[in-house]
Amino acid sequence: MAVRDVIALTTADFRDRVRRPAYAVILLAAVALGYLAAPEGDARWVVMYIGEYRGVYNSAYTGTLIALTSALWLTLGGFYVVRNGVSRDRSTGVGQLIAATPMPTVRYLAGKFLSSCLVLSSMVGVLAVTALILQLARGEETAVEPVALLTPFVVMALPLVAFTAGMALLFETVPLLRAGLGNIVWFVVWMVVAIGGQSPDALFGGIGVHEVAASMAHSMTAQGIDMTGGGFSLGLVYLDEPLKVFVWDGLDISAGYLAGRLAMVLLALLVALAPALWFTRFDPARRHGPAPEPFMPMASGGGHHGIAAPVRPEVAAPAIRSLPAPERGGAYGRLVAGELRILVQGVSRWWWLGVLAIMVAGLALPLGAVTQFVLPVGWIWPVLVWSRLGTQRVEYGVDGILGAYPWSRRRLVAEWGAGVVLTLLTGLAPLIRMLAGGDTAGASTCVAGALFIPSLALAMGVLSRTHRLFQAFYLLWWYATINGIAAVDVMGAVRENGAPAGPGPLLVTAGAVVLVAVTLLTGAARRNVRT
Amino acid sequence: MLELIGITKVYPGNKRAVDGVTLRMEPGLLGLLGPNGAGKSSLMRIASTVTKPTSGQVLFHGADVVAKPDVLRRTLGYLPQDFGVYPNLTSREFLGYLAAAKGLSARSAKTRIDELLQLVNLTEAVKRPLGKYSGGMLRRVGIAQALLADPQVIIVDEPTAGLDPEERVRFRNLLSDLAADRVVMLSTHIVSDVESVASDIAVVDQGRLLCRDTPEALLRRVDGQVWELVVAADRVAGLQHRFLISRLARTAAGVRVRLLSPAPPGPDWVRVAPDLEDAYLAVINFGAGQTAAVR
Structure with a gap:
């Protein structure tokens, strides 16, 4: 038996x-x-x-x-x-x-x-x-x-x-x-x-x-x-x-x-x-610690875990036909903000304290240490958050709703924009220091890197629909960078005679553009063959 | 307004989920009835531009929305059968994000979300993350998002699943109200969901449209063919073998049996007025063009 x-x-x-x-x-x-x-x-x-x-x-x-x-x-x-x-x-x-x-x-x-x-x-x-x-x-x-x-x-x-x-x-x-x-x-x-x-x-x-x-x-x-x-x-x-x-x-x-x-x-x-x-x-009642149970998409007739206090419906509801017709326009900024909120949803305060510490270190340490150590730390810290890009809609079952929403490509671009904002945030202090120190080549590479990394995460997320591919791949990539392999350095961390030794900012940006294009095409292809 | 013309959907493995269905819809509520696996959800996903049909056309005001889905999506409210939410967002944050995705202005979004949260009775729960909502509350969030952009077409797939009886009534009334000047397409396998509100009913089974009619016309199909009698419990199995039973209810005197038959099943049977469930069962079991038959 x-x-x-x-x-x-x-x-x-x-x-x-x-x-x-x-x-x-x-x-x-x-x-x-x-x-x-x-x-x-x-x-x-x-x-x-x-x-x-x-x-x-x-x-x-x-x-x-x-x-x-x-x-x-x-x-x-x-x-x-x-x-x-x-x-x-x-x-x-x-x-x-x-x-x-x-x-x-x-x-x-x-x-x-x-x-x-x-x-x-x-x-x-x-x-x-x-x-x-x-x-x-x-x-x-x-x-x-x-x-x-x-x-x-x-x-x-x-x-x-x-x-x-x-x-x-x-x-x-x-x-x-x-x-x-x-x-x-x-x-x-x-x-x-x-x-x-x-x-x-x-x-x-x-x-x-x-x-x-x-x-x-x-x-x-x-x-x-x-x-x-x-x-x-x-x-x-x-x-x-x-x-x-x-x-x-x-x-x-x-x-x-x-x-x-x-x-x-x-x-x-x-x-x-x-x-x-x-x-x-x-x-779930025997769960230890604050880690939430993975959230299950809702099926008809099904409920979610957790205890919900009942909210009693009132029989008399306001008449829907009396609601004013909504105006449209000027929504893109809020869409990016919404994507950013979704991207960092559930992130702990400790993580944000880590971001703050990286910023303080970036502003306080000598420029050499900032480019060599603080920037790589700043751009490994969000790896778990980046890996959410391109995966969360499927993971939480929200694509069931969003499949019938207009402008799907705009949403993907907004999601990418949210990733770029987060990347710039964790690399902000090194960027400021490079600009203040006249290191324009380093700053350009840093900005290009801030475009490239979320592009890579989004492309891998959309292609694989899992966090793990980006997490594993980026860790290898980052490890190679901090070990001085200039060919893969998109941050400007590997230096020769004080200047970034890796691919130039234009090449890195071009890589980002290609990845975003792949993401948009994949999204469109997925939609076309959707069953 | 919204036309589905010759829609066929064949999934990998040659599974034909929808087979040559044509439906033309004007403002009003169309109830799509059918058993589980009949192809209702596939048809709803095609109508809402989520899935492309293998063949056939979906037209909105004459425009081909298979080729250009955004034409319909801008003015569509869609509530799928299965959907998820971001569990760490509150209902207001989630709806705010969806309003932005629909392109609503900030002012409009705020006003609309406030009103919709009140409409679906979630004002007391707006500060709670969605991960703490019950199934019924989440379905109400789903209903609210479907109404965000003042849609001209509303497509709702099994919308009342998970709602308690009071909420079901309320939601049905809401849809009925909306259907006055909008196309509302509602799929369900629960006949009572559409009985009181649908102006039109389409019955599908095995991917095919069996019939489309008004509720009154459907009832006329089985008029005079529904019978009731309280019988001893040991007679039920034999009756089930011979007739299409539409309802059984245990009483102190035995089992009240309601069945469909073109002729009286026996001397003591009482002819009763048919309801939509009787008509639906007759269509599903005997086809659209036939009356109830003795098995």
Whole structure:
């Protein structure tokens, strides 16, 4: 009975998730990443190498390469796909139906965990097939060894996706981590796992790289290859010259290594089931803290959560026909104001205090520190608010009403305008300082950035109809910026000789215009094919 | 004024939700009746420009609103069956935003919102965020937004769902009042919602328009074919098998059965005056061109 419950829940949840567009998007991204990870022999980039060498694309090397890169991707992108299992039950009301059944919370959590594991494992499975295709396509070694090809996916990728599934469930049941903040926290956790997990001392073997590197080094030494050219590296790198190749026949998996991977799966299971201690089974009366329950669009005959004091209707109502006909005109400013109010609805006072602190720091610190630190902080602070752009109408079901309202494009532009106002607000102090300090190039880039970032958020929101795409993408973008990658700096934070080193303000503005155009076209296309 | 001509809507999977429906509407209230899944909501969404038809035309004062929907949207009040609100906004803020989206001037918006909040009895709740409203209160917010811009066309889909009986009566009267000089299109599967207020009734089923008539003409279709009798409870199953039962009511003496039959079902049955529910059931079960038949 218990097993049947869990299997039924797992199956239903798995079916629902893989039929969602996000599944296909992340899967396609994973396949594309796999393709990128195993380029042609004369390519000028590489994802995994050791010294001046990479392995011949045989089954063992291709399988390991794709397994490691996909594991890294699925722990990030996959997390955002599977982290809504419980919240979907909450928002659709299915949770309350399940809560009224005798199914114990532990079984519910086990079903959700297994479903998430299945979703991510199915992606791993597709990537294993991709690895096979890539090995044959590259043609460096056409003999396929199934065990060597698949073993890395089983021992490296699967424990990591189990860990990701467990953490996603944990995040969903902790009120503070349930919403957008959890997405950001996970990004930080992922960075720690991706970097710290390559260490020889990483818990449970980390992401499994260390043993792979040691085995490859051993093979190279055995083949008489000089190892002074550098160590093992996992991550996209551009090359001046194509790499030389060596033959690697795969990892000899030790019992200790295998035990570490099994321990990681057990840890994932424990993490997933631990919320049984505090999970409230969708009972709003047992909710802790001020975090509101996600709001459900209203269906006929349905009501909302919360307690509503009755307002007794009076039978005698004023005659509607006596109301004066309304005048039109001059509404655009109020529309932008309305969009701004919707954008920041429910934002806490603490968030606004943070904005104030950023402004004070922007006005008080030296200009160099303002451009290098305060502006990037000011333009990461609203990431959760920006990510609402383009999503809220669908999220709250207001599009049911607005679908019959005129001037839909004007509303989208007003929404974009609200995003720009918010961006300018959080970047206002640095902008003032740049203008006061005569840094016109920096100020121009800052203004262009204030146009670009909300454009990106709106485009991603309208395209994906979810907050998570922008949150994940922008965090990567911002991380690259603060690490000094000038090519992606739209803020003017990366400097060379005191001047912004990134794309010029005209280029950034042009990017914003393109994104807004994409948004408007997408909105129009959605309307035209609406069912 | 508003014309739906040969409207067909085919959803992916070849599901034909609306099949060649033609409706021409002038000021007055058209009640669209049909069972769940009949295609009413699809038709309402097409009439309100939210959904494009697969084929057919929607004309407003002769203008094609499938190609240029804003022609109708500027003067349309639409209340969908399912809708949401921004939960952290108050009703005044939400309606203020929608008034701006409709292009109303600031002065007009303020006056209109005040009046509409009074009309739908929400003046006492204006400071509460919408997330704290009950289902009925939210539906009243939906009604208010539909009336924001003094619409010439009002399309309301299952508008009384979630309202208590007193509110239902009030809302029906309001629509009846509005229909004096506006097109009002109301869809429902509850016959009593349109019985007292509709000047015209269209019955749809399986995407097709079965009939369109005045309430009086619909009643005439089943005149003399509605019968009542109090019977023992164990006879009900047999009657249900043979006749179209329109109502059952348990009484101290047994079960009062109301059924449709062209001839007396038995010696003691009493012929009664039909109501719209009888006529609707007859149309749905036996088609528009036929009288009630014995099963």
